[in-house]
Amino acid sequence: MEDKLFLYLTLGTDDLPRAKRFYDAALAPLDLVLRTTEPDELGYGPANATRTQLWITKPYNDKPANNGNGTMVAFDAPNRAAVDEFHKLGLANGGTDEGAPGLRPYGDHFYACYLRDPDGNKLSAVCEKPA
Numbered sequence: 001m002e003d004k005l006f007l008y009l010t011l012g013t014d015d016l017p018r019a020k021r022f023y024d025a026a027l028a029p030l031d032l033v034l035r036t037t038e039p040d041e042l043g044y045g046p047a048n049a050t051r052t053q054l055w056i057t058k059p060y061n062d063k064p065a066n067n068g069n070g071t072m073v074a075f076d077a078p079n080r081a082a083v084d085e086f087h088k089l090g091l092a093n094g095g096t097d098e099g100a101p102g103l104r105p106y107g108d109h110f111y112a113c114y115l116r117d118p119d120g121n122k123l124s125a126v127c128e129k130p131a
Helices: 016-030 080-092
Strands: 009-012 032-038 041-046 054-057 073-076 096-103 111-116 122-127
Touching: 016 032, 016 041, 016 054, 016 073, 016 080, 016 122, 080 096, 080 111, 080 122
Parallel strands: 009 054, 073 122
Antiparallel strands: 032 041, 041 054, 096 111, 111 122
């Protein structure tokens, strides 16, 4: 059996069509695709996965979505070019910059970028492979 840390992650949105534009574009370079569309939520994951692992949803309590201070989701990128594209496409589709792509001090090959989705959720794409 494969070790897992998470079954899935959920991020809130107040505007599902806006979130879909952002996530469809930003996640494509990471080989993550829209797998499920429901009236109040979107599900993303690898195309060949058996489970949807990222849900973008309107909050179930009908209150506005908000982000947690200090909370971030980091995606594993297949290469540095994918990190660059994630950042570029995220910004082009309503995201805001929180740190341009580049090497970080967390490891010899820790290449990452940071941005916020249109609802303010902080995201990162990271490649730990040598250039």
